[in-house]
Amino acid sequence: MQYLSEVYFDNEKDQVNRIISIQENCCYVINMKKRNAMPFIIEREIMNQNFVIGLYTEMDDPFNLPYTDDGIPKKTLDQRNLDWIFVTEWCIPKMSELLKKETRGKCISSIAEQSGYNVAKIKALLSRYWQRGMIKNALLPDWLYSGGSGKEKKGTKKSGRKRNIDLSGIQSSGIIITDVVKNQIISAYKKYYLSANKFTILDTYNLFLRDFYSDHVITKKNEYKLKNENQRPSYSQFRYYFEKIRDQNQEISLRESSKKYELTNRELTANSQSETFGIGSRFQIDATIADVYLVSSLHRDKPIGRPVVYGVIDVYSRMITGLYVGLEGPSALGATGALANMISNKVEFCKEFGIIISEEDWPCNHIPAIIIADRGEFMGHFPEGIINNFNITIENTRPYRGDMKGIVERKFGTINGKIKRQLPGAIMKEYRERGDVDYRLKANLDLHAFTEVMIELVLENNRMIMSKYETSRDMRINEVVPRPIDLWNYSIKAGTSQLRKADKKGFLLSLLPKAKGTVTRKGIKFTGLHYTSKLSIKEQWFVKKKRKIDIIYDPRNMKNIYIPLKNNDYEICYLISDQAQYGQDFFEEIAYSSELENELIREGRKKEPEINVNTMERIAKIVKKAENQKKNTISVNGKISKSKTLKNIRKNRSEEKAFNRNIEAFNLENDNDLKRGQGKVFSYFNKKEVVAKDDYLLNILEKIQNEDKGNDENE
Structure with missing residues (x-):
């Protein structure tokens, strides 16, 4: 089976081709290496044969990469x-x-x-x-990385082509567009074009000239006199910078009405067509909180509340193409789980839960052309990656208009009804009356078991006949039964499939949130944790100047982060060994812990100046006391010369050592505690006195004697 946008190598012609359209009996393909190539046609039967005999070989898509x-x-x-x-x-x-x-x-x-x-x-x-x-x-232009990246060119000469020579034979030079002129264009754009008057771009240009490049002449007609052509921007110059600053979403909202903007012109609703022509034309995604309470897998007697179920469904066939059952959401993380399952192999997915199926039972691991979603998690930056990298259009429904994605809501409403009738812990009515048994006490399914139930219900859905499905004339001729699996296979056979394959890793990287990390001497720092990687060690990132880098992370598992590279590959980073204990923590937990630590440090530092001041004051008092003691000694004994003072250092040291030994000696005679200054002083050289005491003391004294000899030698 061929897929839309699939890339393959033609071994006979030695060229790489892409399938750009699939019809009932033929495919349109294009040579990916030839400059300005145009499509050509191949019969589907011939294409299938060429794949079977090995003349065509499937290839990875070189452009299916996660740009940011x-x-x-x-x-x-x-x-x-x-x-x-x-x-x-x-x-x-x-x-x-x-x-x-x-x-x-x-x-x-x-x-x-x-x-x-x-x-x-x-x-x-x-x-x-x-x-x-x-x-x-x-x-994206081929000059993506050429020239001064993102920098405006400045010069003393006017850029662009020279102006035409007028009838008098004079060629006007024009003016340079400086920052002042750009600000004037922005002002005119906001004042006139973004108004309910609906001025055209030419009208805005004329009003711009009136405001900034004319003189108000007081005459009977009260006219404006424009400056010479050499002293004002041309319309082409104005139009060029006008196009650079314009915001089309804002224009629709302000020039028309906010209602029209919300209904038809938002950036994420580029296609308002509601008709579907085959599988993959439109998927709908929705989240619901199941009407059943679950228990913890760690403590089966403790309820954990109700699970969140995300479902993705194909509008044309009603096949459920993606499923997420968990505790995340409704949120971007829950939607990420559903979209990841959408492109996953369902045989492997079911195997994880002990359910054995064949590929024909659930043949869904593709991306669609359009996804219809709520105005919640899909309204922010979350879907930008899959929009730009995989050309998936996101259509968000209007507020309070669940009927605009009624297929998925109705389908999961039916499934929820079956859950309530069959599972313990289900919510049977909205309000309990006095004497009713609390349904939370009946819960006994954990998240894993409930996921098994949901998979069984999805597999059942894919095989059930839909009584209200309106089949087409061609379906009736071909005797197609209105079951999701039959409609899915019919669309593939009829050549109306819009399904596309996608690299799972690239798709997931496009969904995950992005942030900035800091390269430091300790590693790549993010949320207080430090990471390293093979590339960073090889290129010695950590010995260079501190800098910021782009990173991608999964908030549910901070064991790894990912660095997008220039060639649109990515580098996996790992926690350094002494921080591996945080690998299973959530992003929110680590961020909170880091912020709490910083707050405690900030609070603690508030007291440090006072501690420093008091410490300095106590040290000053100690020094002052010592100075006074020295002065008192000199006043009693008299002042001695400098040479005599320095000459007797060794003698003074010996006297001080003998004095301190009497103070520092331990007394073990009457008490087990070590008490200083109360011990009996024994002769080092008369060991007979000591032998009667204790062999242990003898060893201590011998050790002290040896150390003392060593110190005397050092002096």
Whole structure:
């Protein structure tokens, strides 16, 4: 079976091709290496035979990689977004004509005439769009990493082509667009274009000239006199910077109405088409809290509340393509679990729970063209990665409009009803009356067992006939039974499938949150933890200057973090050995612990100045007391010369040593405790007195004697 956007190697022609469209009897493919290549057609039967005999070999998609917008210059992103708008507005609606060789040329000419783009530019964009996977990031310019990345070029000469020579034979030079001029353009854009008056760009330019490049002449007509052409920006210059600063979402909201913006023009709802043509056209995702209480797998007598169930369902066939059962959510983490399961092999997934199935029972491990979701977790930055890297359009429903994704809500409502009828711990009614048994006390299923139940219900759903499903005329001719599995297989056979394969690791990396880590001498620091990796050690990151780097992490498991690399690969980082104990903690737990530690340190440091001041004061008193004692001694004994003072250091040391020994000696005679200053002084050289005491004391005295001899030698 072939998939949309699949890449394969043609061994006979020695070229890499991509499947860009699958029809009932044929496929359209494109050479990925040829510059400005156009599609050509291959019969599906011939393609299948070539795969079987080994003439075609499946390959990994070289462009199916997790780009992140954070590392791409704004200029490059702006160019990509402009080209993407052109492709979605002008090319995708006419894709059937553009694919066919006999109608392609006429269609491109028509688009060029209406859009203002030249034919060569359109062909280049189409070729790049098809060759690189028909995703938004396919339109990233090839000069992504060339020149001054993200830096505006400044100079003393006006950039761009020279202006035309007028009828008088004079060529005007124009002006340089400085920061002052840019701020003037921004001001005009906000004041006039983002208004309910709906001024055109040309109107905005004229008002811009009136405000900043004219003189108000007081005459009978009260007119404005514009400055000379050499003293004002041209319309082309204005339009160029206007396009750089414009925000189309904001324009719709302010120029039209916030309601129209929310309904049809939000960035994540680029396609409002509700009709589906085959499996993979649209998936719906939804979360529900199951009406059953579960118990802890560690303590079976302790309830843990109700689980969250995320489901992903194909609108065309009603096949459930993704499932997540857990305690996360409804949240981005729960949605991540469902989307990860969506592209996972279901045979392996069921095997983890002791359920044996075949590939034909649940053949779902693909990505769709569109995902319809709530306005919750899919409204923020969470889905940006899969939008840009995998060309999945996210359609968010309007507030309080669950009917816009009624298929998945109705399906899981039916499943929830079966749960309530069969499982212990289920909520049978919304409010308990006096005397009713608390359903929480009846709970005995843990999360693993409940997941098994959900898998069985999903497998049942995939084989059940849908009485209210409206079959098409072609389905009736082909005697298709309206069951999800039959509709799924029919769509594949009919060539209407929009399913695509995706690299699981790249897909998951596109879903996981991104942050900044710091390279320090101790490792890569993130949330107070330090990580290392093979690449960082090899390139000696930790001996260089401290710097920030982009990282990707899974909040549920902080054992590893991931560094996106320039070639769109990634480096796995591991916790350093003395911090491995935190590997199983959640991101929130580690972040809280780190913040708590910092707060305790901040509170503790508030007292440090007072401690330092008091310590310094006590030291000063000790020094002062010592100074006074020395002065008193000198006043009693008289002052001696410097030479005599320094000459007697060894003698003074011996006297002080003998005095201290009497004070420091331990007394073990009457008490087991070691008491200093109360011991009997024995002669070092008369060991007979000591023998009668204790062999242990004898050993101590011998040790002291030997140490004393060593000290005398050092002096």
